[in-house]
Amino acid sequence: MDMLGAEALIKALEKEGVDIVFGLPGGANLPIYDALVDAKLRHILVRHEQSAAHMADGYARIKRKAGVCFATSGPGATNLITGIATAYADSSPMIAVTGQVPLAMIGKDAFQETDIIGVANPCTKYAFQPRSVAEIPETVKKAFYISESGRPGPVLIDIPKDVQQAREEVSFPSLIKVRGYNPIVDADLSQLERAVQAMMKAERPIIMAGGGVILSGAFSELQALAELLMAPVVTTFKGKGSFPENHALAMGPIGMHGHAEANKIIIEADCIIAVGARFSDRSVGRFDEFGKGMTIIHLDVDPAEIGKNKAADIAVVGDVKSSLRTAVKMLTKYKMAKRTADDPWLKRRKELIDYYADSIKDYPRELTAKKALKKLRELLPPSAIVTTEVGQCQMWASLHFDVIAPGTFFSSTGLGTMGFGFPASIGAKAARPSSIVVDIAGDGSFNMTENSLAVSVLDKLPVIVFLMNNYMLGMVAQWQRTFYKRRYMGVHQQNCPDYAKIAEAYGAQGLRAQSLEELDTALKKAMNTDVASVIDISIDPEEDVYPFVAPGTGLKDMITGA
């Protein structure tokens, strides 16, 4: 079949089932945009490429298939990088397609030329640069295969402009092979058997569920394992929402701003079953202290995660959904005696929850972040999708917003990208238009990508920005209070801009809440409109996030602020 490079790209994307792309045109990807005119694909025009990448990421996290974003060469491509690095840190599948200067101009420091392959290398699974039209279909197919399989991640395709506009004979392969890439899917059965034996032997087992559970959609398998073992379940922050947080075994996230009872119980366990988790510093504190004297069972799809931060006693490499399913079958076969409610370990769970519920004092104010988030939970249906920005708002969400339906919560957990939540929530809305989508935001982060309001309004992808405004870069301010003797520097955003007015300026709904009652009214208004809403919720600049495990310390050193 004879076609232009740009047409081959669009056709190859359509063959992969792509129905939506987020992007912004420029000189070096004009042929691709021309081909889009006749395509069935829906194109969403962003106002900054970073947001295109975050939207593709948000879309991917809900669809569990690669999101696609387009940018031109040079600054267009480099603007994508923050979003690509965010997806890489959180193992989110993404295809980023960038325009490049014509082949003959590469290496000549041409206008808007960047070596984006070099720039993207450390934050992509792979970066392609097809140098002829004929290479495009195979490249796209390989890109999706690499991006979505194994431990997912972003893949970049950089297409020189002359390759986009050349006409050549192309064929679309139905099968491709990447010689150096063979993601392991099925776990080694003897390792699984060892793992299951250790789980049954444990007196105080704990499940630590990570983002891998969400990525592989292993929700029911995880729940089955927990219920068979009657083991309490903590999650990493990335794993928040992998397990219903209202479940009788749920303990919530561990980590720097984890739930106090979760941080406490995990150091009392004798066996940690880590599922799709990578023992990040934010989750486990000090590597040398964490899990000392306990049996560590580590299930992960990425062999390189085994032993990277924490040595495992038993490692099971493979897709965690399939590993868990087999483990559950094995456990069922062994008919393990069920732990009853008077089991000391389960009693301890209850005791810790009750203890911290009483001992952690609420911040003395009528409207606090905690109360605002409890109100949000009360009003939202369980099916609502919730994402967050980064900083205090994110950690409050982790602490005070319980995720009930698995897989309905995500955040920039690895890279911690401020400005992620809002565009990502728009991507999530595009992936599942029937759900209410909320971005739990702070003023600092929302300011970074608020121009996506234009996208939300014009493309009819309404989301609710739940903006807890403390007029500060709150997390930095908290650290300056805690570690730098309240010597504030560079944290005062003050009341600028007026977020409700900003919303109105874009044609969205701007709402304000100074009290819980006003918040109740505003939220109901936002949930009953078909346009994006920004709710500017006024909270106290001095409200800290507690508990807090200071950097470089262990979970046992947690400060509860009580």
Added chain:
Amino acid sequence: MVEVLKSSSTISQDDTVSWHLVAALVENKPGVLFRVTNLFRARSFNIESITVGSTEQVDLSRMTITTKTDEKTLDQLVKQLRKLIDVVEVRVLETTKSVYRELALIKMKADKPTARMEITSYASIFRANILDIDKDSIMVEITGTPDKIDAFKNLVNSFGIIQLARTGVSALPRGENI
């Protein structure tokens, strides 16, 4: 295509650190060496040398990496290398079951007849070749394990080494090992 990277040693010389040979088969295409070395830099792997060259298969290159490191870091280095899409196969080679060689060119001062005589006799003991002589200097080519080259270098150091170039190690397993 041969490249040698020398990086500063940050790992303390304690008992657990030892010398390792890592062999990798990689796709023979542009950018692969960049991806590998960028990985080492990004994850602070301490590399002594890395060599790349063509193999019996047109589309594959063989990379030999030498590193002084502990077992845990070696394990990560191998696993992270395997994750690279362009890396087809990675193995840690046991030194006793492999043949490994490096080549060095050493140019040293030899402005007196006695010095020339001495260098020539040392070279013959080490089975090194004299490549070039002029009135003030001699250039020697020596092939062997890094230890042997170090030994020769130490021996001729007193003559005054003017320039030295080492290729880094290339290695193959003995016998039928892949």
